[in-house]
Amino acid sequence: MRILRPLRTLALIATAAALPAAAAQAAALARSTAEGPVRGWTSVAGMTGPEVVQLARHLPVETDPGSDKPWCDAAPVVQSALTAEFEETMVARRADGTSLWGSDAMGTWTVLLERADTTHCVIASGIGYRDGVDPGSLYARVGLG
Numbered sequence: 017m018r019i020l021r022p023l024r025t026l027a028l029i030a031t032a033a034a035l036p037a038a039a040a041q042a043a044a045l046a047r048s049t050a051e052g053p054v055r056g057w058t059s060v061a062g063m064t065g066p067e068v069v070q071l072a073r074h075l076p077v078e079t080d081p082g083s084d085k086p087w088c089d090a091a092p093v094v095q096s097a098l099t100a101e102f103e104e105t106m107v108a109r110r111a112d113g114t115s116l117w118g119s120d121a122m123g124t125w126t127v128l129l130e131r132a133d134t135t136h137c138v139i140a141s142g143i144g145y146r147d148g149v150d151p152g153s154l155y156a157r158v159g160l161g
Contacts, residue, residue, distance in 0.1 A: 054149070056125070056142030056157030059086040065127070065140055065159035069114070072129045072137035086129075088137035095136070098126055108151035116154060118145040125154050 058068045061083065068086055075088045087094070098104040102124045104117040109130075118125040125145035129137040140158035155161050 052123075052144055054142065054144030054154065054157060056140055056154060058140045058158050059138045060084060065155075068139050069112075069129055069160070072139060073131065075137065077135055086137045086139060088131075088135050091130070091134050091136045094128065094138065102126070110155075114139065114155075114160065116151045118147075118149070118154075120145065120147040127155065127158065127160065 058065055060068050060071070063071070072086045072088060075085055077090065078085065078088050098117050102119050103121045104119040104124060104126060106115050107118045108116040110116075113130050115128050115130055116125060117128065123143055123145055125142050126138060127140040129139050131137065140160070142154065142157055145154070152161060
């Protein structure tokens with residue numbers, strides 16, 4: 017038992033020493049994402065943006081969507097998740113029922129389908145967002161231009 021105490025102490029010291037480095041790496045990643053190239057992908061691999069929109073129009077509310085369908089949930093749940101986890105706010109809304117959310121702080125962006133039943137579905141997302149970017153260019157990244 018006495019041998020384990022020094023090993024635990026060394027593990028705690030190593031963990032504590034690594035914390036500032038991890039924080040610095042996270043900050044650097046956030047900066048590089050916001051300053052880097054704009055990239056985007058649909059929420060369902062292998063499907064185009066219009067295909068995901070069409071699929072999402074008829075999906076039930078899903079709290080655990082899986083990889084073959086987009087996440088659809090009550091509008092306040094989706095909006096709260098985007099705000100809390102990515103610091104995103106709505107930056108554009110289109111007549112086709114989609115809206116664009118983005119975060120200059122995190123460099124992320126998300127396209128939602130706003131359904132008439134007050135459900136929102138995540139259609140696409142990406143990185144490289146910054147305030148002032150043309151929303152149309154982000155929609156175009158995922159085939160919704």
